[in-house]
Amino acid sequence: MAKKIQVTRPTKIELARLKHRLKLATRIHKIVKDRLSILIMELLQTVRECASVKDRLLTEFSEAYRSLSITAGYHGYVSLKKELLVSEMAFKVNAGTRNVAGVRIPFFEIEKADEMKAETKNMADTSSFLDHSTELSQKCLKTIIELAELQKSLELLGMEINKVKRINNALEHVVVPGLDMTIKYLTMKFEERDREEAARLKHVKLLIEQREAYAY
């Protein structure tokens, strides 16, 4: 149950201040709710994307390993290892941040992904099997980078949702009901004071009337 806010000065000014505070708190609560719903929407979207990318990565990995085993069978492990040791692939990843409803989320993007090619030193000793395996591993690399971005986004969005949820609950269950109760308490106190005042005036009037009656 919500606790009553202790008011040091039960005055009309204090009541007006409390009413203003309640209005403000209600408005903040609405905005927080909006932000929470947007963050949840983003999280759900990221979860969906994450699941699909994971599925795609698994398929790509299985294809790449199958291709690699065929290549290893064709060339032999020793010669394949020799070829792979001297081959290299240069690629550039652009890293940056994007802001989603106040949450800074990282993003990674491979620059010129379509032009990415592995340079194998000895063209005479290699076959199309190795080229195919390389192509498939490059695909895997792109997907891994995509997944890394999504996983981090998921983590950051989850943390922010937890934070915003706590604030939303505090406003909904503590601050707004507390202010509401205090306003009610003060209003009742003022009404009671008015009633007492009216009764006192009546009593004074009666006393004056009695005094006047005795005087005659």
Next chain:
Amino acid sequence: MPTDQFPDGFVAGYLKDEFKALNAQIPRKRKSLTELLKEEHPHVVCNDGSAHFFKKKELEYLSQMLYENEQTSLLLPIIIEITSDQGWVTVRSKGETEAKIFSKILDMNVVCKDGLITIFRPQLNIVRKVLKTTTQYVFLFKNP
């Protein structure tokens, strides 16, 4: 210390933090699509001083669907206004460029009325899926 300081302090402190977080993503100055396409690392500076980067893929996707004059008039990120207690969101637009983009993404006719484009919240999901970095949220107070 008077006992009534706690809720006031809480509300005020929270308000300060929350508004900081809410306004953090709003760009100080928006850039046109043409300008961003020329940049090596396309980005805008946000209100809190941090940089908001755009994905080149998204910029290329937008440039493919727009003419050159539209690319110059389109300011990015597209600001999506969210007002509480409403089932829809609005996008302010000077021309018809934003409406054209949303029409293409949503695969339906989106109209710009009095410089405002209205889309419903479930549709927002689809827009955000395609334009992750080129759209930005703004939370607005609804006047009582």
